[in-house]
Amino acid sequence: MANVNFLAVFLGAAAFFMLGVLWYTVLLGGAWGRLTGIGDEMATRASTLGGRPMRRNPTWLVMVLVFAFELLISLTLGHQYAMTSPSDRAKMMIAFGYGAMLLTPAIGIMYLFQMRPGKLFAIDAGYLTTGTVLLGAIHCWLH
Incomplete structure (x- = not known):
């Protein structure tokens, strides 16, 4: 790991994260929200799983974990x-x-079993593929 460009790793993850902010708000947020049922009102709406209330993760925790996964x-x-x-x-x-070839098929398998809509798959797979290409560009730029 000594030769890893950690600046490129961190800045690449930050760019990936910022792409997600744009992707899931300005660019495709409306369609994504309709397909997932996730919107601004979700935080106040009661949700159940098997008749029991579900606890929702706070937004800050979701964002921290998303960044951690993108960092990985x-x-x-x-x-x-x-x-x-x-x-x-x-x-x-x-x-x-x-x-x-790796992330898209992985989420595709999960989406098939979860019977999620193809349009949602396209939005999420497009984000992951665009994000990894952005990572590659950052790593090239900081080489």
Whole structure:
């Protein structure tokens, strides 16, 4: 891990997070909210699971955990780059591959079993693939 560019890891995760802010608010927030049933009123609406009230995670905790997961994705990408020393072109191909060939099928499997709408899958898979490409670009830029 000594050769990992930790600045690129952190800034990449921050860019990934900021992309999510835009993706799930300005760009596709309306469609995403309709498909998930998650909106501004969700915090005040009672929700149940199996007849029992469900406890909702506070927004700050969700955001901290999202950033932590994106940091792990960026660290994994940074570690692969450090171990293989690929060209910038190869870095971008690897980053796209992470999103399109690893993360997208993984959420696709879950969405199929959960019977979630295809449009929701497209929004979320698009975010993950775009986010990993952004990670690759940040890692290339800070090489």
